[in-house]
Amino acid sequence: MKPIHKIGVGVVGASGFTGIELIKILINHPIFEITYVATSEGGIELDDLHPALKNIFTCKVQKADSAEIISRCELVFLALPHQASMGFAKSLLDSDIKVVDLSADYRLELETYEKYYCLHEDKEHLKDAVYGLPELYREEIKKSSLVANPGCYPTATILGLIPFVEYIDENFPIFIDAKSGVSGAGKKCSASTHFVGINENIFAYKVLNHRHEPEIAEKLRLKSDKEFDINFVPHLIPATRGELIDSYMLVKEDIDPVAVLKEFYKDEPFVRIFDTPVDIKNCSGTNFCDIYAQLKGRKLYVNSSVDNILRGSSSQAVANANLMCGLDEALALPFVAYVP
């Protein structure tokens, strides 16, 4: 029997919600081996940082350092805030380390990025980055050294809309009403993420002004050569994880939307088409994106859901890493939901 070649991988930004999710997947991975774990501060044991890992997996958490990453890893996951990410990615890429970047730094075209985020400090690699939505860019991801992992809202939204781009009436706006569990707001505490602030509550935030709006618009345009008027309103809901997207638009002709979805995704392992509205529990804990759609006259309703910190972040990142390393895309990805 041929010995298995293990691939050393690093997780930079291990303290956040996406960091622990990455580690949870990687410790079950048959080929990837965690050889480096870092946070901005370091100096702690991993199972002290995340007690759920006790007796399962631990290691010394480092203070993030490029040279260390380069010496220990073939591929690294950057689970960092935007701007911090490109600082690390640049030197890693120059040393031929493969990078899956979970931040926004390499997701957008330069102009879009600088309009909505900040000046880009790694334009050189930006032009080679691939948008890590396997259903859209699988072949490109396989050949890439730098994959920009999509935002959680864009993942669920784009997967819901892309099958309909040829039918949608682009003269009319697309309204997207999104609902996210609190883990989407990150680990940082605030009045909104305090239990007392969001329990028994729901509210919209960054109305028509969220940075995932241009990300959705750009990706739809690039794939369809059409300009869609995306209007995006996200909400925080009193749940830990999960994300539900309701999209409203007009189509130019009569279609059977569920049939369109089933045909479009017939060979996709991680998209499921339902005949009834989806919820967030049935895909919670998994890499699935679940989709339903309904037509009333010319009005199209698309209803999609993902686990925001898995398909919307960490498990999709591992899918991308699998593809980048020539492995089966599904390797180690979670598919059994957190139900009941």
Added chain:
Amino acid sequence: MKPIHKIGVGVVGASGFTGIELIKILINHPIFEITYVATSEGGIELDDLHPALKNIFTCKVQKADSAEIISRCELVFLALPHQASMGFAKSLLDSDIKVVDLSADYRLELETYEKYYCLHEDKEHLKDAVYGLPELYREEIKKSSLVANPGCYPTATILGLIPFVEYIDENFPIFIDAKSGVSGAGKKCSASTHFVGINENIFAYKVLNHRHEPEIAEKLRLKSDKEFDINFVPHLIPATRGELIDSYMLVKEDIDPVAVLKEFYKDEPFVRIFDTPVDIKNCSGTNFCDIYAQLKGRKLYVNSSVDNILRGSSSQAVANANLMCGLDEALALPFVAYVP
């Protein structure tokens, strides 16, 4: 000092969520006096049915009976399922008892009602019924003996949209994405209302097919003489009470939507206009409807919230009863929210 004349009122349907809310308001009411409480089964003490009332208020709960109601009450709240309600209302009205009906039985024009519900069995009184949204029909309510209390979704939706009817482009659909706490689904148990079914979950139901959709459309048409294309998608969220409405539409001209709202509601005691998105907690426990709106190009976003079992049902019912009896509309209505 002139003695206060107390008005005897009855609550029929006291076991449900709206029933207990009615009683909670009425026991603090300076003029209304609860003289009759009934459920479909009767035979229980009220504080056994609702232990929260222990040491505060109790009485024998009767099996609902028209003759009894007539002998004991001047006004009655019918918190019954549709169809059951009109059975009672008919005989009560014939005996000059004032009726506030919390069901759908007298909310709609005959044709709309029979299309979405069932055959109407009290056409005679239906034509005299007034739709109990005080901001729209205050003067009519004052003179009426039969007020049809609006549905919870229509209350929050119509109050959000009505200030904009002259601006909305009726050639394009209005999309309404609604989110309701679980109390909106009633006390009956089901897989959806089981804690395990809705906790850590959210889902759409009755997509583009909820009976509040024609109610919203009819009332907007009656008040504006325009036909709007209403598309309504309700969701259940993991919260007990509260309802958030997000409406999306196009307008024909440039407006300052918050200014429009402030002007329209400047004299209304139970509508509050916010400069930022509303949530459901700040009006939870009260009769307020909170509204915010935002414009982006010609796209109008309206964001309104109510407590679904108070402004969306029981406190609005008492507001109507107050008006019907010549009292101050605000008498005994709750205005201090269930915060924090």
Added chain:
Amino acid sequence: MKPIHKIGVGVVGASGFTGIELIKILINHPIFEITYVATSEGGIELDDLHPALKNIFTCKVQKADSAEIISRCELVFLALPHQASMGFAKSLLDSDIKVVDLSADYRLELETYEKYYCLHEDKEHLKDAVYGLPELYREEIKKSSLVANPGCYPTATILGLIPFVEYIDENFPIFIDAKSGVSGAGKKCSASTHFVGINENIFAYKVLNHRHEPEIAEKLRLKSDKEFDINFVPHLIPATRGELIDSYMLVKEDIDPVAVLKEFYKDEPFVRIFDTPVDIKNCSGTNFCDIYAQLKGRKLYVNSSVDNILRGSSSQAVANANLMCGLDEALALPFVAYVP
């Protein structure tokens, strides 16, 4: 008709959960009039600090200042952290302002206080302070200028245990297993109060080491002249408000515990005795303490609940203020629960 003399009251520490609860009660109070509201920072409108108050009540929030309080108030509620509180109380009392202190600063005997908190800086007034549990010290409260409002856990625990002090076997420990909603942990954000940290979770904290343990022990001793071995384990539960106490002990003789409770509290307006276990919802939003008890052999189980930020803090504070000002104890106190 004789004009009503209004009493000017102040709320110092208005930003926290107990601060908003105080204000919610006081705006409905027929005699107390809010003449001063302060936080540590000031410089904000009250309805910006607490948007739920919009259109109901607002005023300028001040930066807390003793001279201002003295010039504007007859009585003041100090909703401040311990140690900060005694700093203010001293000068107010010297100027004959009545003080209800919601902190721990005047709750304990000097020795107990300094052992569990810090050096006491106002020993002079400490000796005159009355422990503000009306069921135990009503007459003393009436005559006092300084009432120390009890801790939330001691309130529910002591009210459950005090009727049994003559029966309890003090040779055996009393074990108290307490469960509190997250508002009990205050407004400050932490990993424990972050929604993601406590949702779908429960855990004990400060095991056998919480500062309410000596408070319970001291008060039981002072009232009974017996030394009880109090062992207190509090838990945080995924709920906003409410507190449930389960106490376990041995008794020296056979008793009917519910009968003991009913007899002991037969004239008390804000204690309710149940024949079945209590929950936290039926007293949520009110000043009630609900109690149940059960005996099995010589083992006594006592089960009590309060709303932690009302009976456990703010509404009890207003009850004390009412008594201190010669008013009806129940004036303006909430008694209708946040159900369903």
Added chain:
Amino acid sequence: MKPIHKIGVGVVGASGFTGIELIKILINHPIFEITYVATSEGGIELDDLHPALKNIFTCKVQKADSAEIISRCELVFLALPHQASMGFAKSLLDSDIKVVDLSADYRLELETYEKYYCLHEDKEHLKDAVYGLPELYREEIKKSSLVANPGCYPTATILGLIPFVEYIDENFPIFIDAKSGVSGAGKKCSASTHFVGINENIFAYKVLNHRHEPEIAEKLRLKSDKEFDINFVPHLIPATRGELIDSYMLVKEDIDPVAVLKEFYKDEPFVRIFDTPVDIKNCSGTNFCDIYAQLKGRKLYVNSSVDNILRGSSSQAVANANLMCGLDEALALPFVAYVP
């Protein structure tokens, strides 16, 4: 390479919470193969019954039938109510089918069973049944054809107490205050499991009268030859899954309780000893039992937690099945928690 011999297993009672958990584990099992799935009604596809399984695993759900089970399975999991279970088990065992029974039917000695449940209808097999707590009966389980899977509360309680049996002073009662997520109450709807009934709530039920009390007492007695006075008070908490046990007792000598735990469980793969209080999230989704303990004088506090439908039921059942079939106990068992 030697072909793997797959073992056909059946799940009877697949509609409940423990049924879906069994299936979720078994579909990842390398040796067990699901060859039979039944409910009391049958006639449905498994992924219609549990939509989370869509695109992962499905089969025809049968109406439970002994002959069918015998023809298709080598081992069967009975996830049925007590009494229903023994009806099936009898004939299966007579046909040499291995049985893991998740009900109470084979957990107790005859006398205890008939006192707390009902007449036993399969006394013959009862005497051969092994109590399926691997930490206590691993060797017996390996040789058994009939394993009685422990109750959820006894699992977490016994694992917490058993290391201390030689130290506990049996002249004093042991008080056990337990808290369970709502899934522990089963799929059946009731006022208690309705979202509105348990959200923002907590309450004790079956106080000192739950049928897990004698189960705990009997197992502790059988393992220690001592009679402990077990007093058990369970609570329902607003969480879907998880169970926290707080046990209070006296010990006869001074001990280091965490050291005792660490020594006792040093070779156990599915018990973790913590140096701080445990919560329910860190073991949620896993087969772990997490334990902490603390001593104050002679008073011992033991704090243990499990996932009530995994370690408290389905994953423990698979552990038992693994042992009964000569496999590694840990095969396919979940160990990565549902965090964050």
